């Protein structure tokens with residue numbers, strides 16, 4: 001039974017997904033899952049392009065690389081597993097696309113191993129490719145590292161990096177190490193190649209095994225429970241129907257947010273409302289009635305300045321910020337680059353945005369007017385303002401110069417940089433949270449691309465780097481998305497300033 005193999009991904013997040021997958025194989029994958037798959041395939045292709053194909057001059061040795069054909073998770077892996085064993089028997093130095101299956105704690109599993117790398121003692125090291133950031137530069141840590149182009153040929157060196165753990169990657173390496181141990185070829189080491197495609201970071205695999213055992217031993221769930229990942233899960237309509245039928249408390253409080261209530265025997269929304277637990281019961285009742293926001297106090301307000309700019313930034317993974325958008329109450333001003341991040345294009349784009357913003361401020365001062373820039377939840381903006389200054393500070397592009405970190409820090413630490421989300425959080429509560437997509441519609445703002453979210457934006461940015469019609473469309477969409485977020489932030493500010501009309505008072 002092919003479909004009954006558990007994968008590492010099945011052990012992360014909602015465990016009910018695997019049960020639904022077995023019971024409803026007919027439900028097609030979502031677009032988000034297909035896009036995620038496309039990103040993984042692109043990551044693998046980028047790494048494969050860097051892998052060695054032959055020994056380099058000076059290696060003075062044979063080098064055998066065997067590429068096994070890809071096999072989907074719902075296909076029978078028997079032939080590829082057999083080919084994996086044959087490639088190991090042939091003592092290939094590098095094997096791509098290996099597959100192992102096994103049984104642990106009574107559970108049949110399968111692991112797809114991106115790379116198997118032969119070590120000098122003829123054991124093998126599994127290496128996983130992902131889009132995660134798997135290590136961070138850190139002068140106080142050392143981690144064995146090997147260049148992707150030397151896998152199967154070179155030896156690792158110690159690098160000043162600290163590993164970042166990702167649960168699914170850890171399970172995959174632990175499964176692969178188990179399979180290799182079964183045939184006496186486990187090296188005890190595993191590797192990960194993440195967003196930096198040029199290097200594999202290595203670590204022992206033994207510490208990964210207890211977590212895998214715990215995951216395999218966990219009791220399987222008997223029914224659905226709403227969690228964050230439901231939003232993009234293909235089984236959502238099926239699970240939602242079950243949750244509604246039982247009035248499960250997770251309909252209102254997802255994930256672990258209802259844990260305390262469950263331990264008190266409250267498992268339904270009605271149970272929470274009836275429990276008369278003050279604000280918790282009141283918010284549950286508001287949720288049931290469809291009330292989106294409640295005021296904490298009698299009044300709601302927001303600061304006002306003569307010149308107001310709403311800012312929103314878009315970054316791509318941890319590579320850099322490609323779009324700084326600003327709305328001045330009349331027009332939207334995008335500062336954008338579509339070429340790969342990390343170089344002059346990103347630096348100049350940032351410098352032009354900063355110059356524009358500071359020019360607006362200087363003009364306001366010259367006219368004797370007050371100024372502030374506003375942002376919705378400015379953690380991401382603060383990070384990329386500082387990082388952009390740190391990486392590019394002082395570079396000159398014609399009439400603009402990238403600001404230094406001190407200049408940026410002075411601005412974001414001052415009172416002319418205002419986080420609108422903080423204003424909202426201090427004055428309102430919402431049974432469905434206080435995201436911009438929740439609050440702005442209450443302020444009368446609607447988005448042009450209703451369901452375009454953060455993950456879609458990452459996909460669109462990947463596509464936008466091309467030069468075809470799809471790339472142009474993705475660029476337009478990203479600009480629209482950014483403009484919408486700027487305008488929505490402005491709408492929320494004005495609405496707060498008007499006292500958040502139509503919002504009932506908590507406890508009122």
Ligand code: SF4
Pocket residue numbers: 014015016017018020224225226227229230233234235236237239240
């Ligand atoms: S919809 Fe939610 S509960 Fe159902 S399988 Fe998917 S993630 Fe799990």
